[in-house]
Amino acid sequence: MPYPTTLKASEVSLASHDVDAVFIFILAIAGFFFVLTQGLLIYFAIRYRKKKGVEEATPYITGNHALEVVWIVIPSLLLVAIFVYGLTVFIKMRTPLPNAAEIQVTASQFTWSFKYPDGRSVANELRLPLGQPVKLIMISRDVIHGFFIPAYRQKQDVLPGSYTYLWLLPKQAGTYDIYCSQYCGTGHSLMRATLIVMPQPQYQAWVAAELQKQQAGAQSPAERGKALFESAGGGGCHSIDGSPKVGPTLKGIFGSRVTLTTGQSVVADEEYLRESLEEPNEQVVQGFQPIMPSFRGSLKQDEIAALIAYMKTLK
């Protein structure tokens, strides 16, 4: 929305401009009625307050049909105007943009995963080239989430079992917040991602660099683990800098002694970390909820080994 101090529509995306224009239109009408009704309310309350000690006769007014018709008809017409304007922009927001690049968005508790047309997958960071229309094809792996870019005035719930869509047209380079707007569980408020809009040349350079990294192929287990951690969205729940998130931090996890909800204390060795990936809710660290999904089957044994190698590097 336009910030209350500057009533000017935002130009960062196609939709932001249009939505703000509707907002300002409604604000003008609402502002008029606000001043009218509150003004009369306060004016009458002061003007017709009872004078001290005087019992004044009040007129016997029971209604006035003409007036009542006026304040039914005029607001109705303005309401229809608001409806039509809101509807027009809404339809425009939902109309597919031509030549849109398609990006797959997968939501899961509590991570956003973005898959680009070239097959790369990145968690919690969406990079878009300036001026390029984009179609987001969104689905959830678990519960309902909400994909929300406040700066773009765009929001769409993301459902399990069916696709929902969002069309974006970035018009200014910059970094913007992406939030989960539909309550999805313990880590809901931390399910945030970043939208980075880059000018075309920088975007192309970034894509090329990423692809090169991928083709460089021979990664060390720790590097592979890092990539897995990022693409599987481990950072949504576990920090690597020591701050607690929904789950314990991974900084210095390897070899440390952790206290479990049972009161037991164990050393986080390779076996403990493997179990925590496959049967995460068997041995939960004290102070955390047993909410981590199991990766049994979805991670191969050598991938688990790579993740553990990566955790060893997080000193």
Next chain:
Amino acid sequence: MADHPNTSLPEDRGYLSEHGFRSWALTMDHKRIGVMYIWTTLGFFVVAGILALLLRLKLLVPGPALFSDHTYNVLFTMHGAMMIFLFIIPAIPSALGNFFIPLLIGCRDVAFPRLNLFSYWIFVAGIAVTVGTLAAPMDTGWTFYTPYSAQTSAAVTALSFGLFLIGMSSILTGLNFIVTIHTMRAPGMGWYRMPLFIWAMYATSVIQVLSTPVIGITFLLLAAERVFGIGFFDPAKGGDPLLFQHFFWFYSHPVVYVMILPAMGIVSEVVPVFARKPIFGYKAIAYSALAIALIGFLVWGHHMFVSGMSTVAGVIFSFLTFFVAVPTGMKIFNWIATLYKGSITFESPMLYALSFIFLFIIGGLTGLFLGALATDVHVHDTYFLVAHFHYTMMGGTVMGLFAGLHYWFPKMTGRMFNETWAKSAWWLVVSGFNVTFFPMFILGMQGMPRRYAEYPAKYQALNVVATVGSWFLALGVIIMFANFIKSLRNGPLAPDNPWRGLTLEWQTTSPPPEENFHEIPTVTDWPYGYGSRNEAPRE
């Protein structure tokens, strides 16, 4: 005023004469049942209010603080569920409605007194089950959206059963009121001589009877999904999560009118009495209650514009939504017009009634942004929405309830409260309310989502303002309740008609006798004949 000489008179305690547990628990007197509802619902208002204060306290800082995010989620769920199901839905209809419908229409009790007592006790049973689920606290939000609510380990099944019982109580009470209003009005009281509170309660009861079964069925389906694994809503089992939202809002939207219509009824009673003027546009206000009840059934989809519902459905629901605004706006104009050329006094009931109008205008106008499709996409599920519904529900319904409690306190208890304290409380409540909730409109415009245990640091300043506001609001409510409780014992004896009202409840004693009226009154006029008729101007 502590040593008021109220011992000199042999005090007539009316319906309150009998003492002891059985005289309350087994009573079939609508007034006593109403009083039990008042204590119960206000009790949960206090509990859920304390939870809200805890939530606000945590939100002083953006990051982790005070308690875990999971605890925050549990607390906002309990705050919402208790406020909605245990306080705001039953507070005016079941509490003040029970007490005053028979008094306002001039009869001795509701049509089915035994059913009325039964309604209260299944309400209590429902509460017991609901509170019992705290053993495994829920963290789904009061909206229980599937599939999260179908998967989470919390006691959703038990809670569904508790709310099912509470819903049943709601249906039976509504039915009781409809029959009472149809069949038991005093001789001479035609439909257009009914007080507007009765019209509002009639519309409310119709909504309760028609919409509550839907939520009951929904809770049963949800329980069946959790217990037997039948896939109604879970896509993994072949269900549709949006179906749940449709069912849920098919009840939960009409029910916001169960919350607001009775408060509008109270305002329609209070404003003419303190303005010494006839209500402006009686029939329009009466019919607008019915219109709101009817249209209210057709707009549930406006909670789902961004849910994945089709664009066409969104358009239709948006269109219908704007039509609820018409009768609502008309009521506001009529109340304001009632003040015109009045002789207005500002005792606490009137202050709360005027606050209702003031705050509800803000709540209503901000609803335009949510009803319009394009802007709703942005502000939906943000603090803008939180601010909007607190302006309508707390600024509206709760202010209406407070107006009613102050207005009818002398009648219910036979005592007067301390007006000076009541006014101080009002200042704190209204200013604290605005400081708490107005910043949330701006937070929402800036994109802060609701139900966020932790939030980006850029939103902190306004959150601090809101939290500080909540302390003033709480202080005001504490003073108000302390004033009531103190006045129950020590207040001066109330005259039968302290506000010079013309509705029937003021013609009997304060407190009323068990049979309400020693002799059933005969009604010869409408109840708003304030002002001098020979001065009636032609305009």
